[in-house]
Amino acid sequence: MKLDRQRLETSTMVKTVIRIFIPVVGLWFFCAGLLSFFDVNIFWPIFYAQDGGVPLHRLYIARNGVFLTFGFYCFMFLWDPYRQYRPVHFLKTYLTMALLSALLVTVKRGLYVPTEMVSIGVGFLALFIIHYGAKMTYSRLFEDN
Numbered sequence: 001m002k003l004d005r006q007r008l009e010t011s012t013m014v015k016t017v018i019r020i021f022i023p024v025v026g027l028w029f030f031c032a033g034l035l036s037f038f039d040v041n042i043f044w045p046i047f048y049a050q051d052g053g054v055p056l057h058r059l060y061i062a063r064n065g066v067f068l069t070f071g072f073y074c075f076m077f078l079w080d081p082y083r084q085y086r087p088v089h090f091l092k093t094y095l096t097m098a099l100l101s102a103l104l105v106t107v108k109r110g111l112y113v114p115t116e117m118v119s120i121g122v123g124f125l126a127l128f129i130i131h132y133g134a135k136m137t138y139s140r141l142f143e144d145n
Contacts, residue, residue: 014132017129018129018130018132021126021129021130022088022091022130025091025126057105057106057109057111060101060105061098061101061102061105062098064097064098064101064104064105065094065097065098065100065101065102066094066097068097068100068101069090069093069094069097069098072093072097073085073090073093088130091130092127092130092131095123095126095127095130096127098123099120099123099124099127102116102119102120102123103120106120
């Protein structure tokens, strides 16, 4: 009985963290996209591009992340053409591919600076939270207790 109560409390805490985290990340993406139209460039996690542009290696990471994600879904379509995926799955897949790209670009260019390590660390934290949340069923994740 005690184990079930502890599991319920942990599940409630995880649901609360996920319910807060996913909208915050979504709001960040939305605001960063809108601010770019006003020449205010913010890049992951919260760095302001003072010279007006996002560093070239960050553009490579985003570009490669998109290409790898679309390639992944093309292969998933070949595997099972009738399966549908939730937006959380797409977000998890893109974060995985972008982090893989970030690691490769960082190693290839020798960018072992603290800002890059912080960005990759925050990315892995976000991926961990979203991965754990995506493992739950859709109804359990968003239902009220």
